[in-house]
Amino acid sequence: MEDQQLVKQLLNREPAAFTLFVKNTEGLVAEIVFKMIANAEDRKDLIQDIYLNAYRYLPNFRFQSKLSTWLGSIAYHACYNYLKKKKLLLPEKIEDAEHEQDALEVIANRFVDCFSNQTMDYVSQKELQQLLQSAVYQLSPIYATLIALYHYQELSYQEISTITGLPEGTVKNYLFRARKKLKDLLLSNYKKEDL
Amino acid sequence: MKNEHLSEEEIQALALGTENQGKFYGHLQHCLQCRKSIETYQTIFTALAQQPMITFGFDITPPAEITKQKVKRMPVSVPILALGILSFLTLSLAIMGWLASRTTSHGLLLSNGIIIGVATLILCGLLVEMVIKYRRKISTIRQFNLQHLTGSSF
Ligand SMILES: [Zn+2]
Numbered sequence: 001m002e003d004q005q006l007v008k009q010l011l012n013r014e015p016a017a018f019t020l021f022v023k024n025t026e027g028l029v030a031e032i033v034f035k036m037i038a039n040a041e042d043r044k045d046l047i048q049d050i051y052l053n054a055y056r057y058l059p060n061f062r063f064q065s066k067l068s069t070w071l072g073s074i075a076y077h078a079c080y081n082y083l084k085k086k087k088l089l090l091p092e093k094i095e096d097a098e099h100e101q102d103a104l105e106v107i108a109n110r111f112v113d114c115f116s117n118q119t120m121d122y123v124s125q126k127e128l129q130q131l132l133q134s135a136v137y138q139l140s141p142i143y144a145t146l147i148a149l150y151h152y153q154e155l156s157y158q159e160i161s162t163i164t165g166l167p168e169g170t171v172k173n174y175l176f177r178a179r180k181k182l183k184d185l186l187l188s189n190y191k192k193e194d195l
Numbered sequence: 196m197k198n199e200h201l202s203e204e205e206i207q208a209l210a211l212g213t214e215n216q217g218k219f220y221g222h223l224q225h226c227l228q229c230r231k232s233i234e235t236y237q238t239i240f241t242a243l244a245q246q247p248m249i250t251f252g253f254d255i256t257p258p259a260e261i262t263k264q265k266v267k268r269m270p271v272s273v274p275i276l277a278l279g280i281l282s283f284l285t286l287s288l289a290i291m292g293w294l295a296s297r298t299t300s301h302g303l304l305l306s307n308g309i310i311i312g313v314a315t316l317i318l319c320g321l322l323v324e325m326v327i328k329y330r331r332k333i334s335t336i337r338q339f340n341l342q343h344l345t346g347s348s349f
Contacts, residue, residue: 018257030249047251055258132242151243179207183239 003067010058022051025068028153029075032163035136035144036079046082050075065162069155072163076145083141135185143178150175201229210236278320285313 001020009017029050037043054071061070136144142164149155149163157175161168201209201219208214210233216223223230292306 013261015257015261018261022255026251027248030251034249044251044253048255051255052258055260128238128242129246132239133246136243147243151240152246154244176204176207179236179239180203183235186239187235 003063007058007061007063007067010055018055021067025071028068028072031148031153032072032075032145033079035148036076036083036141042082046078050078053078065159069159069162072149072159073165076163077165079141079145088141131186132182135182138185139178139181143174143181146171146175147178147182200226201232206232207236209233210240275320275324278317278324281316281320282313285309285316289313 006017006021006024010021029047033043033047033050037046050071054074057074061067065073136147139147146160146164149160150157155163157168157171160166160171164171166174199222201222205214205219206229209216209219219229223233286309289306289309292309296306
């Protein structure tokens with residue numbers, strides 16, 4: 001269903017439209033909230049609030065972006081404010097792991113050897129998924145969210161910029177650092193598990 | 196041809212496919228390290244895209260405006276409407292009584308009685324309306340709390 005039609009039905013207070021709205025956006029909202037908020041109970045309250053606020057502010061939606069992007073922005077800012085309130089947010093702290101590069105290259109080679117090996121079975125793929133998941137959760141909330149939005153939700157830099165309110169250049173820069181951090185985390189995790 | 200290793204930016208760009216390999220072809224041909232770095236990123240990006248979808252694990256309570264609408268369609272509630280009709284009828288009777296009082300003394304008594312009756316009726320009606328509204332609000336709050344408490348956890 002087109003955004004325009006869905007918004008019209010939502011404004012007409014059609015319960016089925018609300019159900020569809022939740023269904024269409026669950027993946028995106030869940031990615032943002034789960035990546036940013038660690039506490040399960042708080043996540044639940046936040047998700048409920050995000051949808052209530054979206055519904056409340058829907059008459060202000062001007063179709064300048066996709067409806068899902070607009071909701072994503074509400075979700076991101078709700079989580080951001082929560083983290084800020086709880087003093088769990090360190091947006092300026094950007095870890096610089098540049099000099100660790102050399103040491104990690106050796107591990108990187110081993111890692112690729114393992115994963116490009118034809119004998120790799122299903123369990124190892126599953127293991128990679130698990131390692132990846134835990135590595136993503138070790139990233140800072142904003143990095144983890146950016147990774148999820150770009151690599152899983154497959155959103156453009158521009159859409160991510162709209163959601164987060166960060167300039168496009170900052171999104172690119174954060175994503176570059178997040179990918180590198182993720183690679184480093186994954187490689188060190190993989191080595192540890194393997195030993 | 197570039198002989199030093201590719202920068203992290205270049206490696207990421209090649210793994211993402213946003214940069215053309217052509218410029219780096221010569222170096223990549225003989226540098227296993229850079230090729231491996233690109234492959235590592237590609238493995239990660241593929242695995243990231245294949246992560247299982249996260250779901251809420253509970254149902255979202257729809258906004259009150261959506262659920263409320265069905266119950267409250269009539270602008271005026273039934274007790275108030277009934278009260279209005281009754282008041283109108285009794286007032287008409289009272290006026291008739293007053294007109295009759297011009298001829299008989301019984302009429303005046305009847306008319307006063309009816310006016311007091313109407314006033315009592317209006318007061319009772321308003322009281323009933325208040326109680327009904329209060330009960331409805333309480334039940335909505337209870338329902339919301341119940342949904343909130345029984346919603347499955349993550
Ligand atoms: Zn190289």
